[in-house]
Amino acid sequence: xxxxxxxxxxxxxxxxxxxxxxxxxxxxxxxxxxxxxxxxxxxxxxxxxxxxxxxxxxxxxxxxxxxxxxxxxxxxxxxxxxxxxxxxxxxxxxxxxxxxxxxxxxxxxxxxxxxxxxxxxxxxxxxxxxxxxxxxxxxxxxxxxxxxxxxxxxxxxxxxxxxxxxxxxxxxxxxxxxxxxxxxxxxxxxxxxxxxxxxxxxxxxxxxxxxxxxxxxxxxxxxxxxxxxxxxxxxxxxxxxxxxxxxxxxxxxxxxxxxxxxxxxxxxxxxxxx
Amino acid sequence: xxxxxxxxxxxxxxxxxxxxxxxxxxxxxxxxxxxxxxxxxxxxxxxxxxxxxxxxxxxxxxxxxxxxxxxxxxxxxxxxxxxxxxxxxxxxxxxxxxxxxxxxxxxxxxxxxxxxxxxxxxxxxxxxxxxxxxxxxxxxxxxxxxxxxxxxxxxxxxxxxxxxxxxxxxxxxxxxxxxxxxxxxxxxxxxxxxxxxxxxxxxxxxxxxxxxxxxxxxxxxxxxxxxx
Numbered sequence: 001x002x003x004x005x006x007x008x009x010x011x012x013x014x015x016x017x018x019x020x021x022x023x024x025x026x027x028x029x030x031x032x033x034x035x036x037x038x039x040x041x042x043x044x045x046x047x048x049x050x051x052x053x054x055x056x057x058x059x060x061x062x063x064x065x066x067x068x069x070x071x072x073x074x075x076x077x078x079x080x081x082x083x084x085x086x087x088x089x090x091x092x093x094x095x096x097x098x099x100x101x102x103x104x105x106x107x108x109x110x111x112x113x114x115x116x117x118x119x120x121x122x123x124x125x126x127x128x129x130x131x132x133x134x135x136x137x138x139x140x141x142x143x144x145x146x147x148x149x150x151x152x153x154x155x156x157x158x159x160x161x162x163x164x165x166x167x168x169x170x171x172x173x174x175x176x177x178x179x180x181x182x183x184x185x186x187x188x189x190x191x192x193x194x195x196x197x198x199x200x201x202x203x204x205x206x207x208x209x210x211x212x213x214x215x216x217x218x219x220x221x222x223x224x225x226x227x228x229x230x231x232x233x234x235x236x237x238x239x240x241x242x243x244x245x246x247x248x249x250x251x252x253x254x255x256x257x258x259x260x261x262x263x264x265x266x267x268x269x270x271x272x273x274x
Numbered sequence: 275x276x277x278x279x280x281x282x283x284x285x286x287x288x289x290x291x292x293x294x295x296x297x298x299x300x301x302x303x304x305x306x307x308x309x310x311x312x313x314x315x316x317x318x319x320x321x322x323x324x325x326x327x328x329x330x331x332x333x334x335x336x337x338x339x340x341x342x343x344x345x346x347x348x349x350x351x352x353x354x355x356x357x358x359x360x361x362x363x364x365x366x367x368x369x370x371x372x373x374x375x376x377x378x379x380x381x382x383x384x385x386x387x388x389x390x391x392x393x394x395x396x397x398x399x400x401x402x403x404x405x406x407x408x409x410x411x412x413x414x415x416x417x418x419x420x421x422x423x424x425x426x427x428x429x430x431x432x433x434x435x436x437x438x439x440x441x442x443x444x445x446x447x448x449x450x451x452x453x454x455x456x457x458x459x460x461x462x463x464x465x466x467x468x469x470x471x472x473x474x475x476x477x478x479x480x481x482x483x484x485x486x487x488x489x490x491x492x493x494x495x496x497x498x499x500x501x502x
Contacts, residue, residue: 011488087490095491103496105488110498114411153411153502168502171413172362178417179361 013082013107014165015208015236016195017218018075020246022202025073029055032197033077036166038148040138040155052132054078054163055194062245072246075203077194078130078163079227079235080109090233091122091131099160107208107236108165116159123160127228128235131162165205166192187213208236225250325460329444329453335393335400336385337439344435351427351435363416366402369393403443405454406431406471413502423483432468476500 033039033055045051060072081089087102089109095101099116102109123131137157140148148154151168155161173189187206195205206213218224219238225247226235241247347353354367372394379390393400408414419425427435444453457470464470467479480495481487489496 092491098491098497101492101497102490103488103498104490105486105496106498108498110496110501112411112497112501114409114501115497151413151502164498167498168413171415171502172360175361175415175417177361178415178422179357179359181421183422 011104011107011209013208013236014170014190014206015080015107015215015219015238016077016192017204017215017221017224017238017240019202019204019218020072020074020239020241021243022200023057023073023075023198024200025057025059026199027057028197028199029075029194029203030057032193033163036149036152036193037164038138038152038154039161040134040136040140042136042139050133050135052134052161054130054132054161056129060246060249062249070243070245072241072243072249074239074246074250075194076128076130076227077192077237078109078165079128079233079237080107080165081233081235082107083234084232090125090127094121094125096121106167106170108167108170109162110167111160111162111164113153113155113159113161118158118160120160127231127233131160133160134158169193223247228252321460328446328448330447332403332443332445334403334440334443336388337383338385339383339438340435341438355427357417357421361415361417366404369397369399403445403452405441405443405452407452408455408471409451411501413500429467430471432466473500 030053034041034053037054039052039054041051055075055077058074058076060074062068062070064070081091082102083089083093086104089102091100092102092109096119097115097117099113100109100111100122118133120133123129123133134155134157138154149168151172169192170185170190173185176189177183177185187210192203192205195203204214204218206215208215208219210216215238218240221240223242224238224240226238227250229235229251239246239250241250343354344350354371356364358364372389376386376390376394379387389400392398419430420427445451446453446456455471457464457472459469462470464475467475477495480499485495485499487494487496
């Protein structure tokens with residue numbers, strides 16, 4: 001009756017490399033994310049403190065007067081932090097309900113909505129503001145519930161939600177793989193909605209541990225950095241920018257602060273892989 | 275304050291007095307009898323009446339004979355409950371699959387007559403009640419279990435393929451889910467693998483079959499395996 005599980009799956013570490021030089025700040029990633037993941041919205045979204053955007057594009061400036069003013073757009077999904085030892089991400093380690101968890105198999109930080117009771121410790125712990133609280137039950141404009149994605153469960157009032165790296169797409173891709181008697185996915189079989197929606201190709205998604213995936217090479221770019229690296233959260237979203245002030249802003253350097261060796265492009269070394 | 279205290283004392287004094295008298299009467303047996311009767315009523319309510327109230331029996335739109343259909347198909351369960359090319363599971367057959375044979379009434383059963391009259395001729399899908407319907411937050415991949423793990427349908431669904439009529443759909447009036455998810459047995463004892471379809475039952479089998487236990491928090495199966 002049973003087949004032996006002979007295949008040994010190697011651990012994956014899904015991550016993203018976002019090229020900030022290519023990002024135009026159009027917001028297509030935000031729109032596609034909301035549509036793909038049934039993210040609720042209100043009639044009035046002007047208060048950004050209580051609106052939910054799993055993927056949010058931030059606008060950075062170098063604070064210099066004209067004509068030296070520069071801006072940079074920075075898309076920020078959940079960083080899927082690995083932490084100092086595997087899976088010790090800030091949110092996972094504080095969750096009292098095991099509602100958020102880290103999978104060693106995919107490196108994805110999961111959020112189980114039915115398990116969350118809304119204490120919001122994880123929101124306090126997350127240094128990236130990647131987690132959002134549902135202050136209200138979702139209300140869809142009439143007829144729109146027909147267009148909800150059936151692969152993503154909708155959330156209710158009183159719980160926390162965040163980017164899942166479109167994990168349902170992984171599940172769907174694995175179903176196809178199982179059907180075709182495969183146990184591994186091709187790089188293009190599992191891509192997040194924001195990656196596919198980005199018109200300028202700024203976002204690249206894949207397995208950071210897999211040498212054949214594009215992200216494996218891109219993250220080694222000397223101009224690659226991660227957000228708030230000094231905190232030791234070990235995130236899986238890499239950003240690439242040729243502009244030094246952007247790289248510094250990514251780690252909250254103060255103007256009077258000196259760059260560490262790590263941030264000098266020549267000596268930059270990507271984090272060790274497990 | 276003081277008057278209240280006095281009253282309380284008086285009351286407790288009375289209670290002691292009455293208790294003394296009852297002891298004297300030798301009616302401890304009666305009290306015990308009442309206790310037993312009360313206990314019996316509670317137990318009967320809890321084990322017999324409550325489940326009846328909790329689960330409302332709903333009937334399927336019409337009856338279906340799996341045995342008869344199983345005889346005329348070549349590929350067992352997968353003849354009608356098949357996988358699509360993208361690996362998704364078709365589940366309960368749609369009208370289009372049945373119409374090939376059931377354009378006209380074939381046999382003599384009343385149920386088939388209902389089917390042809392109310393659904394086929396009106397081109398309406400049959401609103402089947404699905405015994406194994408899981409909550410929205412659950413992701414279940416049939417293909418991973420059937421094709422990759424090589425499991426039989428019977429392991430989770432029981433021998434529905436051997437049944438000549440559809441059982442009553444017992445709907446939990448609080449949760450809205452079928453009793454097949456919670457299981458027949460109120461204490462939670464399980465005789466067969468298909469008695470229950472709760473999270474613990476999935477997890478138990480995953481441990482036994484050596485599915486990677488990759489959760490950092492629990493050291494058990496990761497949440498994003500069965501959840502979405």
